[in-house]
Amino acid sequence: MKRIMLFAIFATLVVAVVASTSRRTVSASPKATADTLKQLEGEFMKAAAEKGAQGYMSYYADDAVEVPNGVPAIHGKVEIAKTMGFLDDKNNQLTWTPVGGDISSSGDLGYTYGTYEFHSKDKDGKTNVDYGKYTSIWKLQKDGSWRVVLDMGNASPAPKK
Numbered sequence: 514m515k516r517i518m519l520f521a522i523f524a525t526l527v528v529a530v531v532a533s534t535s536r537r538t539v540s541a542s543p544k545a546t547a548d549t550l551k552q553l554e555g556e557f558m559k560a561a562a563e564k565g566a567q568g569y570m571s572y573y574a575d576d577a578v579e580v581p582n583g584v585p586a587i588h589g590k591v592e593i594a595k596t597m598g599f600l601d602d603k604n605n606q607l608t609w610t611p612v613g614g615d616i617s618s619s620g621d622l623g624y625t626y627g628t629y630e631f632h633s634k635d636k637d638g639k640t641n642v643d644y645g646k647y648t649s650i651w652k653l654q655k656d657g658s659w660r661v662v663l664d665m666g667n668a669s670p671a672p673k674k
Contacts, residue, residue, distance in 0.1 A: 545659070547614040550625045550651050553659055554611040562608075565601035570594045573661050574652060580665035582645065599633075606632040609647060621653040629666060644669045 553572070560568030570590060579587040579596070587593050599605050607629065614625035626648040633641050650663035 544620045545616055545623065545653070547616060547623065547625075550614045550616070550623050550659065551611045553651070554609070554625055554627070554649070557661075558607075558609055561600055562606070566594060566597035566599075569597055569600050573664075574654065577661055578663050580663065582667040602633075604634040608632075623651045623659075625649050625651065628669070628672070642671070644671050 557569070557572040560571055562568075564571075570593070573590045573593060575590045576588075577590050577593060579593045581587065581596075587596060600607060609629035610627045611625045612627040614623060616623040627646065629645050629647050631643040631645075633643075635641060645666050645668045647664065647666035649661050649665075651659045652662045654660050
């Protein structure tokens with residue numbers, strides 16, 4: 514009887530250790546959050562500032578769609594890239610600030626939204642500033658990276674100070 518009792522205690526301990534170990538493994542990879550996407554927005558903007566259009570486009574999925582203000586939607590990363598050359602001009606500066614966002618409960622789709630400013634110089638060297646708001650839809654890719662699959666923006670009046 515003692516032998517059976519010792520075996521039962523030992524078996525229970527083994528099961529408890531295995532169960533707790535397997536639970537830790539499952540939760541080892543943290544789920545993305547809205548803050549994850551906001552951090553990516555910062556990296557995205559830095560890439561655009563440092564590498565121009567190439568840096569900007571590195572955050573887009575191949576099948577992305579751009580919905581610019583006042584013109585038809587642009588489908589595909591290759592076509593969108595054709596419109597981003599203005600980011601290579603050092604007289605132009607695009608900055609944006611994410612205000613909010615969220616992630617789907619499945620953890621593979623999310624969005625960010627915020628405001629942007631575009632500083633440029635006209636032919637006389639006068640600085641122009643355009644203001645707007647944007648929404649970006651992010652999708653988790655098969656390789657584990659997040660990419661923009663839909664980006665849209667529209668103009669806004671200058672913010673009140």
